[in-house]
Amino acid sequence: MTKSNPLISIISTLQGIGHRMVERIWRLGAGARLFFLTIIYSGESFKRFHLTLREIYSTGVMSLLIIIVSAFFVGMVLALQGYNTLQKYGSSEAIGVLVALSLVRELGPVVTALLFAGRAGTAITAEIGLMKTTEQLSAMEMMAVNPISRVVAPRFWAGVISMPILATLFSMVGILGGYIVAVPLIGVDDGAFWSQMQANVDFQSDIVNGVIKSLVFGVACTMIALFEGFDAPPTAEGVSRATTRTVVISSLTVLGLDFVLTSFMLVI
């Protein structure tokens, strides 16, 4: 190591940046390739739908509890905090609008996607990573079973189907949580709560856009989890790192995509 020469240290720093950049782009390409392969080989996950059903059970149904409980608390906190501010302006009846719009447009899809990445994404990555480590995927290939159509595609479609369902449930349960805090606890008028909400929440531009968002997040989260598992080094450490990366990358992707989608939806 030539510590004294600044030129070499600059060059090695640049090399490091370039190496990381190339690796990121390579991973992005490999992920896109896996995505297209998944789409191409997803015929079997619909022909033998029980494969997909089992995955919906483990990703969707098993995530129900965490989604419902957190939605309830998120809704209650929203109502409390919103009331605190709104009552200063003498419009505490607008609490229903505040809770519903923030849940349906933003928090429902985003928080569900974050929880989904933590609850189901990690499970997918760890499962596929371990399958690779124990050479189950290679064994399938030896038996002329395509691991993408047998293992990856059903999990992908399960995630894509589960995510919008979980997000709509999140919004609905959150609104109920907000209702429980706002109406019986704080004493906002029951009729004003719902009627203001109905007057200001649009089915097309709020609810449908929220569902579209959650669909996109479902594709992104599931695909990231699948790719990290598929790409994990076949060691115990490799699988654990891949699982961590799943959560980090999924969360960042969801938040970034959320901004992009929201800006598109507000323009249109």
Place this chain on the structure above:
Amino acid sequence: MDRTKIDLWVGIFVALGVAALLGLAMKVGNLTSSKIGETYSVTAAFENVGSLKPHAPVKSAGVAVGRVDSIIFNSKNYEAVVTIKIDKRYNFPKDTFANIYTAGLLGEQYVGLEAGGDEEVLKNGDKIAKTQDAVVLEKMISQFLFSKASETNTDGKQSAPASQAESKSTELGDPPF
């Protein structure tokens, strides 16, 4: 876990999802209220629509009778042409008066219809002739200021500039530079 149990749970899961979506659509969203059945559309030209937006309610006597369908700008006479859809159940006379009101002090704007006394009723494609524009707060304030200024001018010519400047700074809250 055996397959029938998984099927059952997934069925419950999907049913819950559909129920949540229906609940959102019916209870939270405006899907039920925006479906007002058969409608007919009439147009009204305004010089200024303020912040009126498509889907804003059309009310008569405080009851929602329709919705604003579209707002377009007519470049020939520089007016805003508002197309409103009114429920078929309600008929309005030809000389109905269309106003743009604001719900609350700073709330959303809506179109108010006040029925006239004509025998004939509005039909699909008709145009409402009598309209009143939205109230623009800035215009009102400037009108108020002008009237104030002219008042002080008539009071006395020497004190006019000083009091005008004073009233301006107090009304608008401008810091006196």
